[in-house]
Amino acid sequence: MPREKFQTLTQQMFYILLCLCEERRGMDILELVRTMTGGRVAIGSGTLYDLLEQFTTEGMIRETKAEGRRRSYMITEKGQGMLKQEYQRLREQTADYERLLGKEAEG
Amino acid sequence: MSKVKRCFANFSPFDQKTIETKLEEMAAKGWMIQKLGNLFWTYERTEPQRLHFAVTYFPEASEFDPKPSEGQLTREEFCTQDGWQLAVRWGAMQIFYSTQENPVPIDTDPVTQVETICRTMKKTVVPTQLVSLPISVFYLVFQLWELWHDPVDYLASSYKLLSLPMWPLLILVEGYELWFCFHWCRRAKKAARDGVFLPVRSHQFLSWFVLAVAALFLLLSMGGSAFSASAVAFGVVMTFIGMAVGNGLSGWLKEQGASRRVNMVVSSVGVLLVVILAFAGMFALMIGNRFPFSPGSTPVDTYEWNGHTYDIYDDPLPLELEDLVEAEARWSKKAEIQESVFLTYGEYTQRPLYSEEVDYQIRYDITDVKVPALYPFIQESLVNARQDQLQGDFVFVDHFEPADPAPWGAQEAYQLRGNDGLMNTYLVCWEDRIVEIKFYWTPTAEQITRAADILHMGTE
Numbered sequence: 001m002p003r004e005k006f007q008t009l010t011q012q013m014f015y016i017l018l019c020l021c022e023e024r025r026g027m028d029i030l031e032l033v034r035t036m037t038g039g040r041v042a043i044g045s046g047t048l049y050d051l052l053e054q055f056t057t058e059g060m061i062r063e064t065k066a067e068g069r070r071r072s073y074m075i076t077e078k079g080q081g082m083l084k085q086e087y088q089r090l091r092e093q094t095a096d097y098e099r100l101l102g103k104e105a106e107g
Numbered sequence: 108m109s110k111v112k113r114c115f116a117n118f119s120p121f122d123q124k125t126i127e128t129k130l131e132e133m134a135a136k137g138w139m140i141q142k143l144g145n146l147f148w149t150y151e152r153t154e155p156q157r158l159h160f161a162v163t164y165f166p167e168a169s170e171f172d173p174k175p176s177e178g179q180l181t182r183e184e185f186c187t188q189d190g191w192q193l194a195v196r197w198g199a200m201q202i203f204y205s206t207q208e209n210p211v212p213i214d215t216d217p218v219t220q221v222e223t224i225c226r227t228m229k230k231t232v233v234p235t236q237l238v239s240l241p242i243s244v245f246y247l248v249f250q251l252w253e254l255w256h257d258p259v260d261y262l263a264s265s266y267k268l269l270s271l272p273m274w275p276l277l278i279l280v281e282g283y284e285l286w287f288c289f290h291w292c293r294r295a296k297k298a299a300r301d302g303v304f305l306p307v308r309s310h311q312f313l314s315w316f317v318l319a320v321a322a323l324f325l326l327l328s329m330g331g332s333a334f335s336a337s338a339v340a341f342g343v344v345m346t347f348i349g350m351a352v353g354n355g356l357s358g359w360l361k362e363q364g365a366s367r368r369v370n371m372v373v374s375s376v377g378v379l380l381v382v383i384l385a386f387a388g389m390f391a392l393m394i395g396n397r398f399p400f401s402p403g404s405t406p407v408d409t410y411e412w413n414g415h416t417y418d419i420y421d422d423p424l425p426l427e428l429e430d431l432v433e434a435e436a437r438w439s440k441k442a443e444i445q446e447s448v449f450l451t452y453g454e455y456t457q458r459p460l461y462s463e464e465v466d467y468q469i470r471y472d473i474t475d476v477k478v479p480a481l482y483p484f485i486q487e488s489l490v491n492a493r494q495d496q497l498q499g500d501f502v503f504v505d506h507f508e509p510a511d512p513a514p515w516g517a518q519e520a521y522q523l524r525g526n527d528g529l530m531n532t533y534l535v536c537w538e539d540r541i542v543e544i545k546f547y548w549t550p551t552a553e554q555i556t557r558a559a560d561i562l563h564m565g566t567e
Binding site: 049 | 222
């Protein structure tokens with residue numbers, strides 16, 4: 001998997017990493033993201049599996065527990081770094097928006 | 108009413124949207140997908156249902172796996188827990204269905220989805236085409252080489268002529284499939300970075316159409332050859348037996364829990380053995396003249412000489428030894444004729460049986476050129492077919508030299524020169540007929556004139 005892929009995170013990658021700031025079972029992430037975003041963001045079950053595999057391979061999350069096929073994961077330091085980098089990028093975007101259109105947006 | 112229905116799979120296995128729509132339509136009509144295959148998909152009768160389908164891929168899976176891997180089962184469990192039911196697996200492809208009104212799709216991230224599809228393509232389509240494309244190119248180049256070096260034999264053979272277009276058509280399909288995979292992956296990855304999933308829209312119908320035309324050429328070539336319809340039937344039956352052996356062996360090995368590698372190797376060897384056995388049997392029968400659909404003339408009798416059995420032929424010949432000499436003997440007269448829209452090419456021999464004490468023998472090839480534009484090319488190739496050979500310091504002289512065409516009443520004539528001087532072999536060129544004739548004795552001027560009259564008469 002090319003590393004540059006994770007230089008910016010897609011919305012779904014962002015929320016999966018965010019959920020794994022606490023140890024969680026993979027399947028629990030689906031429901032949590034839907035609840036957290038009020039249904040605005042919905043992650044497909046296949047996409048969740050694929051991303052968990054890719055994040056584990058890249059060392060962005062680690063497996064903490066395995067009960068049969070039910071596995072729990074937790075974000076790593078590297079994953080936290082990526083998440084923070086994405087958060088900064090989104091904040092900069094927001095700041096740019098507010099600097100130009102902030103008042104109109106508030107109004 | 109039938110409980111099972113088979114439909115032609117007229118779509119690429121990566122065209123998710125088309126497949127999903129088709130399966131939803133079938134389910135609404137009361138047909139649920141049951142089994143997938145390369146050519147046909149099988150549906151079974153159920154109650155009409157309003158279902159949503161999702162096609163997804165697990166690139167690491169293979170049709171040769173004895174059972175799904177833990178990773179695949181985990182992914183499927185994720186889908187099941189989100190409300191999707193597994194309908195069918197086929198190699199790297201899985202099809203799920205959901206009874207929910209608006210289910211969350213299985214693949215929601217274009218970047219991941221495209222990457223999964225591209226990896227699946229690289230493990231399935233690309234290796235297959237990378238193997239078959241060079242084979243098709245090899246056959247095309249080989250046939251063109253044959254056409255260039257032996258145009259008479261090639262252009263007179265309907266079998267070869269009609270099988271020739273098959274290779275460019277196969278190359279077209281194989282090249283297109285490869286190009287499509289790389290082209291789609293490049294564009295889809297770019298689109299995915301912008302958050303858009305680019306659906307696969309391959310022109311599968313076009314590929315099937317071109318393949319059908321290629322298959323038609325193959326059938327026509329077999330039918331157009333000296334082989335009878337039985338030969339075509341033999342080829343078709345052997346193809347189905349090969350496929351059945353491959354599928355049967357692979358299925359049995361899966362049941363026995365054999366690994367993917369073992370399954371692939373053993374199944375391939377099984378198919379190869381069937382092919383080798385079929386060809387070996389066919390050649391053995393042909394050598395023993397027992398093949399029921401051998402090309403060429405048929406012997407009318409046999410005779411024994413020095414402990415060996417020889418065939419006797421009694422085919423009609425345009426020129427017979429009796430036209431040239433007075434000799435009482437038992438003869439074998441053999442004619443092998445090939446015909447196409449470009450040429451008619453006949454090989455004729457008349458020889459005494461080995462038991463006869465006669466020195467006369469004759470052999471000649473007649474090439475009738477039906478397309479005048481081809482004449483110079485054919486003539487040049489026949490003249491140049493004989494070339495001196497240098498072996499060490501010794502030169503094997505074997506070439507045609509211009510000769511006087513007047514005795515033959517021809518436009519051009521050539522005589523063969525060997526190490527012992529001029530031979531009794533001539534190449535005679537009339538307007539649209541070229542004859543290479545070998546006398547096994549030195550013919551007189553009258554015999555040449557007589558032979559020329561008879562051989563030329565066939566063109567008038």
